[in-house]
Each structure stands twice: as structure tokens, then as C-alpha cells.
Amino acid sequence: MCATCGCGPTDHHHSHDHGLSQGIEQNTGKKIVTVEQDILQENNLLAQRNRGFFEGRNILSLNLVSSPGSGKTTLLERTLTDLKGQLEFAVIEGDQQTANDADRIHATGTKVTQINTGKGCHLDAHMVLHAVQGMKLKPDSVLFIENVGNLVCPAMFDLGEAERVVVISVTEGDDKPLKYPDMFHSSTICIINKIDLLPYVNFKVDKAKEYARRINPNLEIIELSCTSGAGLETWYDWLKSKVLLPV
Amino acid sequence: MHELSIVMGIVDLATKQALANGANMIEEIELEIGCLSGIEMDSFEFAWKQGIRNSMLEHAVRHLHRPAGKALCVDCDTEFPIQQLFDSCPNCNGHLLSIISGKELKVKSLVLP
Ligand SMILES: Nc1nc2c(ncn2[C@@H]2O[C@H](COP(=O)(O)OP(=O)(O)O)[C@@H](O)[C@H]2O)c(=O)[nH]1
Ligand SMILES: [Mg+2]
Ligand SMILES: [Zn+2]
Ligand SMILES: [Zn+2]
Ligand SMILES: [Zn+2]
Numbered sequence: 001m002c003a004t005c006g007c008g009p010t011d012h013h014h015s016h017d018h019g020l021s022q023g024i025e026q027n028t029g030k031k032i033v034t035v036e037q038d039i040l041q042e043n044n045l046l047a048q049r050n051r052g053f054f055e056g057r058n059i060l061s062l063n064l065v066s067s068p069g070s071g072k073t074t075l076l077e078r079t080l081t082d083l084k085g086q087l088e089f090a091v092i093e094g095d096q097q098t099a100n101d102a103d104r105i106h107a108t109g110t111k112v113t114q115i116n117t118g119k120g121c122h123l124d125a126h127m128v129l130h131a132v133q134g135m136k137l138k139p140d141s142v143l144f145i146e147n148v149g150n151l152v153c154p155a156m157f158d159l160g161e162a163e164r165v166v167v168i169s170v171t172e173g174d175d176k177p178l179k180y181p182d183m184f185h186s187s188t189i190c191i192i193n194k195i196d197l198l199p200y201v202n203f204k205v206d207k208a209k210e211y212a213r214r215i216n217p218n219l220e221i222i223e224l225s226c227t228s229g230a231g232l233e234t235w236y237d238w239l240k241s242k243v244l245l246p247v
Numbered sequence: 248m249h250e251l252s253i254v255m256g257i258v259d260l261a262t263k264q265a266l267a268n269g270a271n272m273i274e275e276i277e278l279e280i281g282c283l284s285g286i287e288m289d290s291f292e293f294a295w296k297q298g299i300r301n302s303m304l305e306h307a308v309r310h311l312h313r314p315a316g317k318a319l320c321v322d323c324d325t326e327f328p329i330q331q332l333f334d335s336c337p338n339c340n341g342h343l344l345s346i347i348s349g350k351e352l353k354v355k356s357l358v359l360p
Contacts, residue, residue: 020267023359030274031359033264039256039352122249153249156285181332182285214333217343 046125050160068149088141254298275358283349316349
């Protein structure tokens with residue numbers, strides 16, 4: 001179903017209806033149709049379409065996922081402010097109800113589009129497709145997509161992003177990776193945020209990293225604090241290394 | 248709850264296939280939901296009841312396969328069963344695994360009248 005344009009599942013399509021199978025009539029008069037199709041196929045096709053769009057324009061797309069309150073919006077505010085003039089940014093904010101996060105991004109002077117997911121607990125490729133249609137994204141830019149705060153559902157829905165950034169904060173348990181393995185498995189980089197609070201909480205950074213790498217040995221991990229600024233340079237360097245600027 | 252999105256995806260996919268075959272109801276549906284697919288079965292059952300209401304699947308008999316998790320160790324080539332994505336290789340303790348079964352999320356077949 002299309003939460004963005006309010007269309008039903010059969011009213012409009014962005015992909016061709018390939019894969020429709022012809023049933024085989026049984027002597028009972030019933031028909032058996034062999035389907036063998038992935039349930040997420042529709043989303044995956046639209047995600048690939050988004051990915052092609054981004055790659056064709058050299059837009060670095062990042063899908064930010066976390067539990068509520070880990071610091072996704074704060075990290076964006078810092079990044080957009082600190083790298084202003086160095087990189088071109090745009091933001092899609094996924095939120096279940098309010099426009100608070102979009103307002104915070106807007107205040108940094110960055111172009112932002114809000115997707116209200118209502119009851120939906122994740123963004124999907126279809127929503128991103130429609131959001132992007134209205135955005136006039138610049139080539140050679142960076143697009144941040146802040147997903148709905150939840151480490152379960154967004155794991156299953158590819159948006160067409162180049163990088164999936166999972167954010168956890170030290171006020172959460174250091175066993176977070178073990179509790180939400182799918183998200184850590186599908187992410188490419190993990191931010192451990194709020195390290196300024198480490199003296200006050202019982203969070204073992206090494207343990208969290210070890211758990212995360214058990215699930216995903218290739219995961220990059222950056223520890224930082226949006227409040228004190230510690231570690232932000234490492235994040236900015238990583239970000240810049242992913243942007244393929246034209247020479 | 249993404250299980251509801253998944254059920255709606257199944258209804259959508261099955262409806263298209265049934266329509267393409269000139270049917271207006273579905274008698275049976277065969278699904279494959281792997282043990283590592285990220286679907287919580289209690290939520291799925293709940294979502295199923297809601298999602299099929301007034302659809303062609305409303306009275307369908309559902310057959311569910313649950314392939315177990317299986318991985319191949321990238322380092323030593325051992326194939327072994329896994330319950331969790333963070334299980335390690337029983338042979339070399341490695342964590343670089345390629346999942347070969349358990350991630351399935353599929354509509355396999357339909358029976359139409
Ligand atoms: N102490 C501390 N607080 C932080 C840090 N980063 C974010 N916060 C606070 O955490 C709360 C939630 O942040 P927010 O960015 O809204 O989280 P989101 O739900 O992931 O977007 C806010 O009150 C932030 O001020 C940090 O590095 N250190
Ligand atoms: Mg936020
Ligand atoms: Zn649409
Ligand atoms: Zn959910
Ligand atoms: Zn091994």
C-alpha cells in the first residue's frame with residue numbers, strides 16, 4: 001500500500017508485472033500456480049530503482065537507523081552545520097507523527113523533506129521514491145535518510161541506500177547488537193554515540209564492538225559524542241571518503 | 248510492526264497472481280518463512296488475521312514452511328546449522344559466514360478454484 005500517495009496496492013505500479021505465473025489445471029478442476037516469489041520483491045525492485053537514480057547522479061545516500069533517542073537527528077544537525085560549504089546535503093526525515101525532526105534539520109539551512117509514516121514503523125523504498133521525486137536533488141551531493149526510530153522493521157526494507165548507518169548510544173545496553181542482529185548484519189557502519197556519558201553508565205565499548213563484529217565482521221565502528229564533539233572528525237573523514245567528488 | 252507490511256505484501260502478490268489466472272478467490276497458499284528472516288511468528292499470526300480480511304485470501308488454507316538457518320563459513324568452508332546471526336563456526340570459530348538457508352520470505356504456490 002502506498003502511504004505517501006494514498007493509493008491501494010493495485011491502483012498504481014512503478015515496476016512491470018513480470019513474474020506472473022500461469023496456473024496448471026489439475027484433474028480435480030483446480031489450478032495450481034507455482035509462484036516462487038520473494039515477498040519483498042516489490043520493495044527490492046523499487047529500492048534498486050532508487051539506487052540507480054542515486055548512482056547515476058553521484059548522490060551518496062545514507063539510511064540512518066536506531067532506537068528512538070540514540071542521536072540520529074543530533075548527529076545530522078552537527079554534521080550539516082560543521083560541513084556546511086564543504087559538501088552539498090539534503091535530508092529525508094521519516095517520522096511517525098510529528099515534524100519536530102524536520103524542523104530541527106530545517107533550522108540548519110538544509111533542504112529537508114518529511115515522510116509521515118503514521119502507524120507504519122519503517123520507511124520503504126516506495127515512500128523514498130516519491131519523496132525524492134519532489135526534491136530536485138543536486139548531483140554530487142549527500143542524501144541522509146533518517147528512518148523511523150526502531151531497530152526491527154527498518155532492517156528488512158532496503159531503501160536503495162549506499163550505506164546503512166546504525167546508531168547506538170552508551171545509555172543503551174552494550175548487548176544491543178545481540179538483541180537486534182538483523183540490523184547489525186545489514187548495516188555497513190555503526191556509530192556509538194554519547195561517549196561523553198561513559199563515566200556515568202555501565203556500557204563497555206569493547207564488548208559492544210565485539211558483539212557487533214560477531215554478527216558483522218566487516219562493520220566499521222566509530223565512537224563519538226555529538227555533545228562534546230569527540231570522534232566527529234573520524235565520522236566526517238569517513239563521510240568524505242565515501243563521496244566520490246568529480247575531479 | 249513490519250509483520251503487517253509483510254502480510255500485505257503477501258496479499259498483494261497473491262491477488263495479482265490469482266487475477267492473472269482469472270480467479271476471484273484463493274483456496275490454498277504455500278509460504279516459506281525462514282527462521283532467520285526476521286519475522287516474529289506471534290506478530291505474524293496476529294497480522295495475518297487482520298491482513299487477509301476482505302481479501303482473496305480470507306478463506307484460504309495456509310501451508311507454512313520454516314526452513315532452518317544454515318551457514319557456510321567463509322574461512323574454512325564448513326557448513327553448519329545456525330540459530331542466530333551471531334553464531335560462530337564450530338570448526339574455526341570464525342564469524343564471517345555466508346547464510347545459505349533461513350532467510351527465505353516467499354510465496355511458493357497457490358491453489359485456485
Ligand atoms: N549526552 C549526550 N546527549 C546526546 C548526544 N547526542 C544526542 N544527545 C541527546 O539525545 C537525545 C535524543 O537525540 P535525537 O537526536 O533526537 O535522537 P533520535 O531519536 O535518534 O533522532 C537529545 O536530547 C539529544 O540532545 C551526545 O553525544 N551526548
Ligand atoms: Mg530523530
Ligand atoms: Zn506510488
Ligand atoms: Zn514493527
Ligand atoms: Zn570455519
